[in-house]
Amino acid sequence: MLKGKHLIDPQDFSLEELESIFELAEEIIKDQNSFKDLCTGKILGTLFYEPSTRTRFSFEAAMLRLGGRVIGFSEPGSSSVMKGESIPDTIRTVASYVDIIAMRHPKEGAPKYASYYSSIPIINAGDGGHQHPTQTLTDLLTIKEVKGGFSDLTIGLCGDLKFGRTVHSLIKAMSRYENIKFILISPKELQIPNYIKTEILENKDIPFIEVERLEDVIDSLDILYMTRVQKERFFNEADYIRLKDSYILDREKLKLAKKDLAILHPLPRVNEISYEIDDDPRACYFQQIKYGMYARMALIAKLLGVA
Amino acid sequence: MLYIDSISKGIVIDHIQVGHGFSIFKYLELDKADFTVALIMNAPSKKFGKKDLIKIENKIDIDLAMLGFIDPNITVNIIENEKIVEKINLSLPKKVEGIIECKNPRCVTSTERNIVHKFILIDEQNGTYKCEYCDQIYSWEG
Numbered sequence: 001m002l003k004g005k006h007l008i009d010p011q012d013f014s015l016e017e018l019e020s021i022f023e024l025a026e027e028i029i030k031d032q033n034s035f036k037d038l039c040t041g042k043i044l045g046t047l048f049y050e051p052s053t054r055t056r057f058s059f060e061a062a063m064l065r066l067g068g069r070v071i072g073f074s075e076p077g078s079s080s081v082m083k084g085e086s087i088p089d090t091i092r093t094v095a096s097y098v099d100i101i102a103m104r105h106p107k108e109g110a111p112k113y114a115s116y117y118s119s120i121p122i123i124n125a126g127d128g129g130h131q132h133p134t135q136t137l138t139d140l141l142t143i144k145e146v147k148g149g150f151s152d153l154t155i156g157l158c159g160d161l162k163f164g165r166t167v168h169s170l171i172k173a174m175s176r177y178e179n180i181k182f183i184l185i186s187p188k189e190l191q192i193p194n195y196i197k198t199e200i201l202e203n204k205d206i207p208f209i210e211v212e213r214l215e216d217v218i219d220s221l222d223i224l225y226m227t228r229v230q231k232e233r234f235f236n237e238a239d240y241i242r243l244k245d246s247y248i249l250d251r252e253k254l255k256l257a258k259k260d261l262a263i264l265h266p267l268p269r270v271n272e273i274s275y276e277i278d279d280d281p282r283a284c285y286f287q288q289i290k291y292g293m294y295a296r297m298a299l300i301a302k303l304l305g306v307a
Numbered sequence: 308m309l310y311i312d313s314i315s316k317g318i319v320i321d322h323i324q325v326g327h328g329f330s331i332f333k334y335l336e337l338d339k340a341d342f343t344v345a346l347i348m349n350a351p352s353k354k355f356g357k358k359d360l361i362k363i364e365n366k367i368d369i370d371l372a373m374l375g376f377i378d379p380n381i382t383v384n385i386i387e388n389e390k391i392v393e394k395i396n397l398s399l400p401k402k403v404e405g406i407i408e409c410k411n412p413r414c415v416t417s418t419e420r421n422i423v424h425k426f427i428l429i430d431e432q433n434g435t436y437k438c439e440y441c442d443q444i445y446s447w448e449g
Contacts, residue, residue, distance in 0.1 A: 086420055107415040109440025113422060127412045130441055195444075 003305030006115040006122045010136040010169040015176060018140065025141055025245045025291075025298035025305055032065065035297070038306050041069030041172070045098035046072030047090070048125070049081065050107040055134070057287075059102045062296035071098065084230050088117040095120045100304055121303040123267050129165055133152050135266055137167040137299060138292035143174075143223060145291060146262045150177040158185040158214050159227035159247050159272060161192040167227060168196055175200050182208035183217050187243050213246040218257045224249070226265045226285075228272050250274040257282065264288055311345050311362065319384040319391075321403065325349060327378050328359025334377070335369065337361070355380075372400035377435070400442040401428050403436060407445060414441040 002017055013021070018023040028035050048056050051074060060070045076082055081090060091114045094101060102123045103111045108130035113188060115122045126132040155174060156281035157167050161184055171192070174180050182201065184192050191210060201208050211217050218224065229247045234240040249263065254277055265273060265285040277283055311386045323331060328348050343364035352358035366385075375397035375412050376383055385393040402428045409416045416438070426436035426445055436445040 087415070105415070106413075107418055108411065108442075109415040110415045110419075111437070112440050113419065127415075128441075130413075254317050 001305075002302040004121060005303060006111075006124075007133050007299065007303070008112045008122070008124045009113055009131055010133040010173050012133070015205075018137075021137065021295065021298045022144055022303055024301060025294045026145075027155045028294050028297050029145075035066060035301070035307075037067040038301055039063060039066035039304065042066075042068040042100070042304055042306070043097060043098040044068055044070045044072075044300065045094045045101045046070060046074070046125075047101055047103045047105075048072065048074045048096065049076045049103075049107075049110070051075055052104050052126060056102075056106060058134075058293050059061065059123075059125060059296055059300075062293050062300055065293070066297055066301060068099075068300075072102075087114050090114075091122075094116055100300060123299065123303070129163065131169065132165055133169065134292070134296055134299065135166050136173050137295040138288060139166065139170050139225070139266070140173055141291045141295045142264055142284060142288045143262070146287070147222065150174065150180075152179045153177075153222045154181045154183060154220055155186055155223045155225065156183040156214075156221040157192075157219060157227070157247075159226045161186040161227070162190040162192045164227045166193070167225065168193070170225060171196055172200055175204055175206050180206060182206065182207060184210045185212070185214050185217060185247075186210070187212060187229070187234065187239060189239070190229065191306055212243065214249065215246065215253050215256060218253055218261075221257065221261055224257070224261060224263050226263065226269070226272050228270050230240060249277065251276050253279075254280060256284065272299045311347060313389055314343070314362050314364045314386050315389050317364045317366060317386050318360065319363070319386060320369075320374070321358070321360065321382045321384055322352070322354060322380055323359040324378050324380060325357045325359055326354070328361060330439075331359075331374065332361055334373070335361075335363075335367070337363065339373065340365070360378075371395065371397060372403070373406055375400050376403050376406060393410060393445055399428055399431055399434055402426070403428075407436075408444050409438040411441050411443040414438060414443060416440060 046056055046059055063070050095118050101120045103114055104125040107126050108128040110127050111122055124131055124133055161167050179295035207243045226249055227288050231240055254255045262284045328346055332346045345362040348359045349357050350360055353435050379397050379399045381397045383395040384391045404422050408424045416424050425439040427439055428436050
């Protein structure tokens, strides 16, 4: 039962609980109309202590499409937070008005701290560079929809694997399924942190390799998860120049890939995915946005206990 | 050889790693004590070569979890009638609250008032803790 639970860390839910969210999301995808009154009379509070148009829109659209309503703030300047109100006080106040809260905060661990003082479910909508569990739900639902399941997949993660929180969460989440293999594609400076390698991959005996160039491995991938590589992250100019093109997905590289590859990206992109492949059937990153809303609809309904 | 009387009723904190005795002495606020206390540093030890130890001629409340966090190899002896009636071997506490502070400037503990810093033991062998809020690793290196 997910009713009344918080979602703070992508690992908070068991595989069965995740499955129940995906099942509901799939029902919603099939027949959105029959869910349009599911949350009538319910209110979602969106507490966005830092701006994030994309995530906030997704949450708000999800609640509105379930027939619920939304109140909240999109920057702390317009709330009593500016007057120095503590998180516990803000949460106790807002929890008196709404039924469920989506909270984004620049400080890591803020939603967890909030959850200790909340009588209603709190969803972490991103806390600094730490966790972003609804992005992980989005990624998982997308994989399930385009690949039909979570097992027997070779997953390539490309770009900034060091600082990319969505990458870390996705590895943790996918490592719970059967027969998964990871190919980690990044410059040496931006390789996956050691704790993920030891605690998650080696500990669970999950096969993985680390490579520098996307074109060397793209032919073996079932899923390619692209992330942005920022120039500032490189230690020297020479390496950046040598490698920068390896992390840009274009038509040339895509020619080497499997016909049923699925390309994902948490968005927004800068130049790591060339616009010329947007129309390729393997490009799933725009579908992914929609799955994000469906995943949030299913999550809200489950946490409220209305489905 | 330095000679210090044995105590009749109280506590002996033994096997303190050399150098830690003084910080434990201060943590227990023994410098303010109005009963007999002794801090012995660099005493000979069969187990470690050298050790610090503290003798307290009084029964005081000691936070064993905290003491274990400072030095898990410590033994606490409870003395009555000049005899050891209880020997407590310490270990690293599973959770440490309000003792160490998270160093991550992005952690919620860096800005919230009245928040209690909490750390959870994740690796007993290496004495590794993580911040309950932001997962920042804290390694206790003795």
